Amino acid sequence: MNAGVVAADHLITDAAGVLSPGWMQIQDERIVAVHEGRPPHDAPLLCETGGVVMPAFVNAHAHLALGTCGGIGDDLAYAEWLRHAMLPAVTRGSADREMFMDGAAQSIAMLVAGGIGCVADSFLDPVSVPLLAGSGLRGYFGLEVFGSRASDEAAFIADFEDGRELPELGTPRVQLGHAPHSLFTCPPKVMAAVVAHARRRKLRCTIHVDESPEEHEFFLRGTGALADHFRAAGMLGRYRCDTSPVRQLADMGLLGPDIMVVHAVQIDAADIALLAASRTPVVHCPRSNLMLAVGLAPVAEMLAGGVSLALGTDSLASVPTLDMFEEMRTMLLVQRGRTRRTTSLGAIDAFMAATLGGARAMGLEHETGTLEPGKCADFVRLELPRVVNARRDPVSRVVWEGQVEQVTHTFVGGRDLLAELSA
Numbered sequence: 001m002n003a004g005v006v007a008a009d010h011l012i013t014d015a016a017g018v019l020s021p022g023w024m025q026i027q028d029e030r031i032v033a034v035h036e037g038r039p040p041h042d043a044p045l046l047c048e049t050g051g052v053v054m055p056a057f058v059n060a061h062a063h064l065a066l067g068t069c070g071g072i073g074d075d076l077a078y079a080e081w082l083r084h085a086m087l088p089a090v091t092r093g094s095a096d097r098e099m100f101m102d103g104a105a106q107s108i109a110m111l112v113a114g115g116i117g118c119v120a121d122s123f124l125d126p127v128s129v130p131l132l133a134g135s136g137l138r139g140y141f142g143l144e145v146f147g148s149r150a151s152d153e154a155a156f157i158a159d160f161e162d163g164r165e166l167p168e169l170g171t172p173r174v175q176l177g178h179a180p181h182s183l184f185t186c187p188p189k190v191m192a193a194v195v196a197h198a199r200r201r202k203l204r205c206t207i208h209v210d211e212s213p214e215e216h217e218f219f220l221r222g223t224g225a226l227a228d229h230f231r232a233a234g235m236l237g238r239y240r241c242d243t244s245p246v247r248q249l250a251d252m253g254l255l256g257p258d259i260m261v262v263h264a265v266q267i268d269a270a271d272i273a274l275l276a277a278s279r280t281p282v283v284h285c286p287r288s289n290l291m292l293a294v295g296l297a298p299v300a301e302m303l304a305g306g307v308s309l310a311l312g313t314d315s316l317a318s319v320p321t322l323d324m325f326e327e328m329r330t331m332l333l334v335q336r337g338r339t340r341r342t343t344s345l346g347a348i349d350a351f352m353a354a355t356l357g358g359a360r361a362m363g364l365e366h367e368t369g370t371l372e373p374g375k376c377a378d379f380v381r382l383e384l385p386r387v388v389n390a391r392r393d394p395v396s397r398v399v400w401e402g403q404v405e406q407v408t409h410t411f412v413g414g415r416d417l418l419a420e421l422s423a
């Protein structure tokens with residue numbers, strides 16, 4: 001295993017800590033020590049010195065298998081996009097798994113090139129898991145459940161409980177869990193059964209929550225396109241339509257640190273209080289929300305309210321690239337525009353959400369997300385352009401100026417995955 005040192009002009013240990021210059025010692029996949037200054041000149045180097053070294057990004061929401069679905073239905077409204085672009089694409093891929101395998105391989109290559117060392121993936125087919133395990137990335141995969149089309153709900157739940165043991169695909173780096181897709185695709189009884197099944201096995205769940213105005217209207221008032229759809233299918237009675245999705249999950253005991261709530265675009269102050277009190281992490285996907293025109297999530301209010309925030313790209317079906325630099329900047333710019341306050345959100349908040357926040361959401365905060373002794377050697381080296389009179393501190397420079405093209409190394413557990421990819 002690699003043993004050696006990494007030295008940088010700026011070693012960013014976490015959102016609030018920079019050693020300029022700094023270096024760290026790595027042995028057996030882990031960081032053994034972090035120091036200020038320069039290493040002894042005869043120390044064995046794992047990569048070139050100089051530049052910026054920081055924790056590898058944690059992308060807390062993606063669907064890697066959809067990597068070849070970019071541009072399908074680009075300008076459709078959200079509900080039309082789901083029905084007329086995503087559903088046919090997923091049906092096509094289910095008949096021809098090569099499409100999903102190609103998609104996962106493309107997505108994984110983009111993650112590594114972009115300095116992402118850890119990803120939370122979910123999909124209805126575990127096609128990406130062997131690829132993820134083979135890539136050396138750290139991660140979590142949630143197997144998606146869609147229960148809204150079952151003609152007999154009780155039979156669907158019994159089948160799930162009998163037959164949905166997760167395949168033996170997990171590895172020390174890639175953990176498995178469930179992903180009951182959303183409250184509208186998994187009605188309350190199905191959602192409760194899936195989360196209970198996961199909790200009995202100490203697995204995490206990923207749930208898309210309150211992403212679109214259509215979803216919000218349906219759960220709050222029982223009106224709109226989703227209500228029409230479920231009424232026509234004779235299934236409206238399976239749903240509760242008098243309060244927000246977050247309140248419904250809270251009432252069923254389905255919030256908590258083991259539940260990754262994704263999107264939460266339409267939530268209000270009462271929902272934020274429930275998420276914070278239950279220590280439920282929220283994964284914000286700013287560019288996907290903008291591309292699909294579902295609205296602007298109240299991220300500044302979530303942070304002020306004490307919600308644990310992570311950042312995700314979502315899939316290449318709804319964003320052009322899996323790029324955490326772009327996600328950080330978009331989050332900051334959108335929130336400043338929304339709140340009309342420059343102080344509503346800073347570079348540190350974005351950096352935190354893109355690293356330790358994601359690690360916390362995935363229950364991996366003791367393994368990754370910061371550079372400190374004992375943690376895995378999951379780090380990225382960047383070559384930021386030399387700027388005369390650069391006044392920004394290194395964390396701000398990474399957030400405001402960072403580009404995927406500046407990533408020279410993506411190490412996970414002491415392995416340089418970017419070098420392996422280019423070999």
Ligand SMILES: [Zn+2]
Pocket residue numbers: 061062063208262314315
């Ligand atoms: Zn998603």
